[in-house]
Amino acid sequence: MTRWGLGRGGGFFLVLVALPLFGLQHWVVNLLVFVLMYATMSSAWNLVGGFAGYPSLGHAAFFGIGAYTMALMFHGDVLGSGYEPFIMLPVIALVAAAIGVPIALVSMRTRADVFAIVTITFLFMVQTLAFNLRSLTGGSQGISLPIPPFDAATFERPFYYVLVLLLAVAMLLTFGALHSKVGLALVAVRADEDKARGVGVRVTGVKVLAFSVSVGLTAMVGAVWSYYESFIYPQFAVDPLITIAVVLMTFLGGRATLWGPVLGAFILEAGQQTLAYRLGGSQFxxxxxxxxxxxIMLVLPRGILPTLEDRLRMRRRAREVDGAQTPAVELLASDEDKVALPHGGRP
Amino acid sequence: MSTILELDGVIAGYGAGDILKGVDLSVEAGTITCLIGPNGAGKSTVLKTVSGLLRPRKGTVTFDGHAIGRLSPKARLLLGIVHVPQERSLFPAMSVWDNLLMGGYLIKDSKVLRDRLDEAVASFPICRARAGEHAGSLSGGEQKQVELARTLVLDPRLILLDEPSIGLDPKSRQLVFESIRALSSSGRTILLVEQNARSGLAASDFAAVMESGRVQLTSTGASLLENPEVARLYLGAGTAGHATVLAPSTDSPGPSARTPGEEPR
Known part of the structure; x- marks a missing residue:
């Protein structure tokens, strides 16, 4: 990691940790809680949808699985109230990851649009189960969780800080994906799965690993959400709009980047919450x-960060070429028109 | 000079048909050997038989004294045999550097990988100059150089190149052949298939002419370039007739083929 990268990451998390201490109003902290939830889920989705190129539309199912697992742990007297539920989050992640393995093994035999359809089908299956397994989920009546016994003045803070921690974990995993062999393998799978297999990548293994880690993180966010809300309904716990938001945020910020999903979440979720407050309960x-x-499709097909990186790189290259007084026409030449020069076309 | 690769009476093919109908060929260590011949002669099939993508039905393939005909492609890779296929094999959406890293995906020792990467970059400076760019944004010749650099990461002893100059303009082609010569001068053995017979023969130490699944003629690259029959059939000189069986050359100290007409074992 470069010093600049480390500084940027450290500064970002310092600001996040310090923010609630500045006496922000409840609605602002509440908004930040949701922004952090989506930033974590987008970063998690990015591992599968961004790096491996498998556009899962079923992640909301695992958000719901996390939420209901938390609720069922309370109802089974596995959990006490207070901070205890947070300590159980890794267990919930493991449960979701274990469910994710067979789902990944089956669904990841398909690719691209078919994979998207298979995973969204899984989402609706889980939603249907949540509606109909009344003895477990309470059906459409919903299921309640104990009200967290936190001080009303700083009620959101425990959730906020747990989500900061989850975001840090998700971003560390993303950082690992950017700088490790597993990450390289995932990118190769996205680029060309058959070629990746040809150079020795254990394609199925890395795909299943990425999917399990991703859905485990997503389930932990769902569990925090259910405790925060204290009452969950199937239509909100297993909501296709969650998936769509997460996908949109990742695409807006930039797929397979460290900061893209986080940036996307900060822009879209903050915007959505503000609009929702202003427009009341409507779905405008x-x-x-x-x-x-x-x-996104028209102006930033690759997302904000990759587009900015491309522009910066082009500008840097243009400056270098200008410095060497190379005719501008060469810069404008398309790939086919490029004249091959020794040492990579660079004078 | 010692023989590093030897094919003896190799019969191989796809499905029910045979493409190679008794190929005999020997390749000397540290040299460049070029296979030329018309489409369908079996040139690429020879490379696949050596790299293990295709197993011979009969005959033996010997590499450095070991029979490798039954070994898996991975086992042959570990022996140092690397196959660069005809079609572009880079990941176009990945950076040049990541493509190099993918070449060394199976290398577990990070120090070894680093050293190999250094060597590849030293031989092909384009890999550093364009490291961050998408491989797909490079020209065809540049991509071929990155492919050659990627083979170096595996520290190969024998490099099988299938039509390295396909689809390249003359300048890029020249650059690719210069790179191939540079690879050879570092002690590696190269067996290449080339449709552009003139460039292939000019760059090669030895050459073999294939026709109808057999090696019909072997000689040095230079002498085949001057052979009027080869010129007529494969170099576009004079009036091209239909492919006929060529008279064997006897001046070759390099790859050797049995006399045409002799039945394969």
Whole structure:
């Protein structure tokens, strides 16, 4: 990690840790809780959808699995109230990851659009189960969790800090994916799965690993959410809109980048929550989502960060070439037109 | 000079048909040997039989004294046999550097990997100059150089190149052949298949002409370039007739083929 990268990461988390101490209003901290939830889930989704190129639309199912696992742990007297539920989060992640393994083994035999359809089918299966397994989930009546016994003045803080920790874990895993052999293998799988297998990548293994880790993280966020909300319904716990938001945030910020999903979550979730407050309980913000989708496809097909990186790289290259007084026409030449020069076309 | 690769009476093919109908060929260590011949003669199939993508039905393939005909492609890779296929094998959406790293994916020792990467970059400076760019944004010739650099990461002893100049303009082609010569001068053995017979023969120490699944003629690259029959059939000189069985050359100290007409074992 470069010093600049370390400084950026450290500074970001320092600001996150310090923010609630500045006496922010409840609605602002509440908004930040949701931003952190989505930032963590987007970073988690990025491991599968961004790095491995498998656009899962079923992640909301694991958010729901996490939420209901937390609720069931309370109802089975496995958990006490207070901070104890947070300590159980890794167990919930393991449960979700274990469920994720067979799902990944089956669904990841398909690719691209078919994979998206298979995973969204799984989401609706889980939603249907949540509606119908009344003895477990309470069906459409929902299921309650104990009200967290935290001080009303700083009620959100425990959730906030747990989510900061989860985001840090998700970003560390993403950092690992960017700088490790597993990450390289995932990128190769996205680029060309058959070629990746050809150079020795254990394709199925890395895909299943990425999926399990990703859904484990997502389930932990779902569990924190259910404790925060204290009452969960199937239509909100297993909500396709969660998946869509997470995908959108990752695409907006930039797939397979460290900061892209986080940036996307900060822009979209903050925007959505603000719009929701202003427009009441209406679903008008969905129109804003559609507009963002259009803007991404038209202006930033690769997301904010990759587009900015490309522009910076082009500018740097243009400066270098200008310095060497190379005709501008060469810069504009398309790949086919490029004249091959010794040492990679660089004068 | 010692023989590093020897094919003896190799019969191989796909499905029910045979493409190679008794190939005999020997390749000297540290040299460049070029296979030329018309489409369908079995040139690429020879490379696949050596790299293990295809197993011979009959005959033996010997590498450095070991019979390798039954070994898996991975086992042959570990012996130092690397196959660079005809089609572009880079990951176009990955950076040049990541493509190099993928070449060394199976190398577990990070120090070994680092040393190999250093060697590859020293031989092909384009890998450092364009390290962060998508491999797909490079020109065809540049991509081929990165492919050659990637083979170096595996520290190969025998490099099998299938039509390295396909789809390249003359300048890029020249650059690729210069790179191949540089690889050879570092002591590696190269067996290449080339449709562009003139460039292939000019760059090679030895050459073999294949036709109808057999090696019909072997000689040095230079002498085949001057052979009027080869020129007529494969170099576009004079009026090209239909492919006929060529008279064997006797001046070759390099790859050797049995006299045409002799039945394969």
């Amino acid at each position: 913000y969905l129109i804003a989502y559609a507009l963002v989708f259009l803007v």
